[in-house]
Amino acid sequence: MKLVTKKIHAYLDYPVAVSLMVLPFVLGLGSSNPLALYLSVGTGIAAFVLTLLTDHQLGVYRIIPYSGHLLVDALVGIVFVITPFVFSFQGWDAWYYWINSAAVLTVVSLHKPEEEI
Numbered sequence: 001m002k003l004v005t006k007k008i009h010a011y012l013d014y015p016v017a018v019s020l021m022v023l024p025f026v027l028g029l030g031s032s033n034p035l036a037l038y039l040s041v042g043t044g045i046a047a048f049v050l051t052l053l054t055d056h057q058l059g060v061y062r063i064i065p066y067s068g069h070l071l072v073d074a075l076v077g078i079v080f081v082i083t084p085f086v087f088s089f090q091g092w093d094a095w096y097y098w099i100n101s102a103a104v105l106t107v108v109s110l111h112k113p114e115e116e117i
Helices: 006-027 035-053 066-086 092-109
Strands: none
Touching (some): 006 035, 006 092, 035 092, 066 092
């Protein structure tokens, strides 16, 4: 069942990007490895820029095709699954990435293809 339309995805992008920048500080990430904090903030900044450049309702410059945006989201989801193992994140540091990965991969997998006109 495909539920997430391009418009819904567009409205999710900015809050997700901001949460990736803010939540690491709120949750106190970085106790097992400081990279847990910095990686999320960096990903949030990149996600914000990606959203500004994506060809959807809330894109400002609309340079990147929406399909490219979805590909980047999927890659981020996969990287977030692997990152805690590669960098020995433990506790909340690891769970934060696994939960975010599950959320991102769920949204991407529930993407509703655009209807051709």
